[in-house]
Amino acid sequence: MLSPLDRKLLRDLARIKGQAAAIGLVIALGVLMMVMMTGLVNTLDQTRLAYYDRYRLAQVFAPVTRAPEPVLARLAAIPGVAAVEGRVSGWALIDIGAHELPVRAQALSLPDLGRPRLNDIYLVGGRLPELGRADEIVLLDGFAKARGLALNDRLIATMNGTRRAFRITGFAQSPEFLYSTAPGEMVPDDARFAVFWMRHSALAAAYDMKGAFNQALIALGRGASSEGVMLAADQMLAPYGSAGSYGLEDLISNRFIMEEIKGLRSTSGVVPPIFLGVAAFLLYIVINRMVQAEREQIGLLKAFGYSGLEVSLHYLKLVLVIAVLGAVLGSLGGMWSGHALARVYQIYYKFPFLVFSVDPRSFVTGFAVSILTASAGSLFVLRGVFRLTPAVAMRPPAPPDYSRSFDLAARLKRWLDQPSRMVVRRLTRYPGRMIGAVIGIATGLALSVASLTLMAGFDETLDLSFNVMSRGELSVSFTGKQTDKALLELARLPGVEHVEPSRAVSTVFRNGTYSYRGAIEGRPEFPVLNRVIDTDEAPISMRREGVILSKPLADLLHLQPGDTLIAEIKEGRRPVLHLPVIGVAETLMGAPAFMEIGALSRVLNEPGQVTGAALTIDEAQLDGLIARLKAMPQIAGVTLKSDMREALVRIMNEGPGAVRFVMLAVAAIITFGIVYNSARIAFAERERDLASLRVMGFSRGEAAFVLLGELAVVTLAALPLGVGLGYGLTYLTVKGFSTDIYQIPVTYSPESFGLAMVAVLVAAALSGWLVKRELDRVDLVAALKTRD
Structure with a gap:
């Protein structure tokens, strides 16, 4: 059976159901x-680990030019090594059609018998190639779907300078290619990069690797040091052209998903506390108003024997009911939305299965934080209830002292009518309440600003990437290092207007205990098609006396201009360079370092070497140019800038970038909830006063003006404060979404701020209309019988 206080609790909840629902939301x-x-963090991480474990993904990758198979036994003897697998890896170009660019592909070997010990594949459909059938391949499932390929279809590919025909016997997914992108590119596109698997003997014959391998896969034992194993493996493979071992953390697919997890974890620590803090503030206002309105009831309850603790707990229960219901609703909604977004990630990251996992600690944290923040907002009020004695509570409160309010309404009497003076008087006599309402609405505006600015940041990423930095229409990558002669051959092709060389050198960057595996990119002294820009978007020239670091790399290595960078080159003679840092550049994808291409060639003692080029072309001659590029054996890959742009847009709108749409929707709901709460609280506080005005002869419009004028002034006052808060919140939100691999610029666009302010004004207008409708329906007799 319910106690009298519990029945009163139910009545109170029913009376403030609108405010309670908004705060609970x-x-x-x-x-x-x-x-x-x-x-999402737990689901991605648990699925990643389960996938890696089930298909035995290696922890160390050791590429080499060509090593005999007996070396594998020596690698297996290195302390800490649990298993070793040698395989053949090579690059190929797939010919899709006469008028389409060739697709870059990676060919990987499977053991002639059985399944791989390491880096096994998940067979989606079909079967593995048969031993002795050199024309059979298993194709990456994502590429097959993007190109509409079926079992037994044929593919034409150029491998090691030879054109070959293959038949597709199966489709597969691999933990090694959760995020599939061509080397040198940062944007995944299933239609522009392929992976296929062949039996070891067939692929070894194609790349002259009979009895040899060019990549060792290493699994580590429990507690083994990857650094020690990589050092020993590099020393052992050095005579055979080691390109430098790297760990799972540097595998591009794994690095991308780990950065995504890191970004989600960072965002989850910034945004939810803001929402809960706003809720605590709103509850403080509601409970304060209720205590003031029920002062006499509190006195009667204490006079009838209820202690101060019991009465205080009654109002605390009201807060807890709202908080718990909100937490339950949020938990259910979080599970549903998390599961839905996890499905998006599963498609994007090519998981064959999904281990959906919500950490129970997130529920406990959600409940605990919501209850604590809600309670914190009301404890200050309840402290006064606890101390209030029956005799004091049953007397009317002391009249407020307005002597210090400057009576601004009287001073403006000549210019303001009576309803307007009532609005001004209310604002000046209750500055604390007004400031609280302003802060609440300003917070809602800041949330909208941050979400809209994040959207603008994605648009700015597109503009900077494809209009400011990359200005060529087509990029070409070579099969290996080429001389300047390759550039001359490209320049002579019909349809090519301008050629700009580039060179990428695999490098491990170090500064004390900080390290990062990436690349030094060589550019001309004054790059035109692949520009490097500073924070003001101005192009930077490649000076010859040092290296320019991208801002993410400078932050990772804790370097600034004037410091010295240690660069361990992982190609050729593998020198260790000590390079002065001469500048920092803005980048949006990756964390490279830049050097003038001639200076890079000199320090490597490899003059006139290039690995790629950017081209401007006559699009009218594109079909003929594609045919000629396919015929050049030194071409490893060709990419149109328009294809890369479309792929990036797809990621932003359909992949992980879709999280920003959820944030925008949540911010819009929060903004309306805050504004409506402010209006509803103001109406609850002044219901009796407004009814009195109606009885004295004021029209409905005049009475509504007194209430809505206050809301209008508070809303307008909140706009500049919300803009200021929006600046700071935008920075935190954008930094939460940015990672070491891709960065979102902090773009303070006037359109975002303007749209956010319009959204607040629309929310205020709609809230005002809802409150006015309630005001028009007020029972004047019942309202006048209510005692303050």
Whole structure:
């Protein structure tokens, strides 16, 4: 049976159901974001680990030019090595059609008998190639779907300078290619990069690797040091042209998913607490208003024997009910939305299965944080309830002292009518309440600003990447290092207007205990088609006396201009360079270092070497140019800038970038909830006063003006404060979404701020209309019988 205080609790909840629902929704959205993002983090991480374990992904990759197979036994004897597998890896170009660019592909070997010990594949459909059938391949499933290929279809590929025909016997997924992108590119596109597997003997014959391998896969034993194993493997493979071992953390596919997890974890620590803090503030206002309105009831309860603790707990229960209901709703919504977004990630990252996992700690944290923040907002009020004695509570409160309010309404009497003076008087006599309402609405505006600016940041990424930095229409990568002669051959092709060389050198960068595996990119002294820009988007010239670091790389290595960078080159003679840092550049994809291409060639003692080129072309001659590029054996890959742009847009709108749409929707709901709460609280506080005005002869419009004028002034005052808060929140949100691999610029666009302010004004107008509708329906007799 319910106690009298519990029945009063139910009546109070029914009376403030609109405000309670709005505050509960704010709490629910905060918990939803927390549960959703932590659920995504756990799901991605658990699925990644399960996939790696089930298909035995190697922990160390050791590429080499050509090593005999007996070396594998020596690698297996290195302390800490649990298993070793040698395989053949090579690059190929797939001919899709007469008028389409060739697709770059990676060919990998499978053991002649059985399944691989390491880096096994998940067979989606079909079968593995048969031993002795050199024309059979298993194709990466994502590429097959993007190109509409079926079992037994034929593919034409150029491998090691020879054109070959293959038949597709199966489709596969691999933990090694969760994120499939061509080397040198950062944007995945299933249609522009392929992987296929062949039996070892067939692929070894194609690349002159009979009895040899060019990549060793190494699994580590429990507790083994990857650094020690990589050092020993590099020393052992050095006579055979080692290109430098690297760990799983540097595998491009794994690096991308780990950075995605890192970004989600960072965002989950910034956004939900803001929502819950706003909810605590709104609850403080509501409970404060209720205590003031029920002062006499509190006195009567204490006079009838209820202790101060019991009465305080009654109001605390009200807060807890709202908080718990909001937390429950948010948890359920977080599970549903997390599961839905996890499906998007599964498609994007090519997981064959999904281990959906919501950390129970996220529910506990969501409930605990929502309850604590909600309670914190009301404890200050309840402390006064606890101390209030029956005799004091049953007397009317002391009249407020307005002597210090400067009576601004009287001073403006000549210019303001009576309803306007009532609005001004209310604002000046209750500055604390007004400031609180301003802060609440400003917070909602800041959330909208941050979400809209994040959207603008993605648009700015597209513009900077494809209009400012990359200005060529087509890029070409070579099969290996080429001389300047290759550039002359490209320049002579019909349809080519301008050729700009580039060179990428695999490098491990070090500064003390900080290290990063990446590449030094050589550019001309004054690059035109592949420009490097500074923070003001101005182009940077490649000076010859040092290296220019991208900002992410400079931050990772804790370097600045004037410092010295240690660069361990992983190609050729593998020198260790000590290079002065002469500048820092803005980049949006990756964390490279830049040097003038001639200076890079000199320090490597390899003059006139290039690995790629950017081209401007006559699009009217594109078909003929494609045919000629296919006929050049030194061409390893060709990419149109328009294809890369479309792929990046697809990632932003359909892949992980879709999270920003969720944030925008949540911010819009939060903004409306805050504004509506402010209006509803103001109406609850002044219901009796407004009814009195109606009885005295004021029209409905005049009475509504007194209430809505206050809301209008508070909303307008919140706009500049919200803009200021939006600047700071935008920075935190954008940094949370940015990773070491891709960066989103902090773009303070006037359009984003303007649209956010319009959204707040629309929310205020709609809230005002809803409150006015309630005001028009007020029972004047019942309202006047209510005692303050």
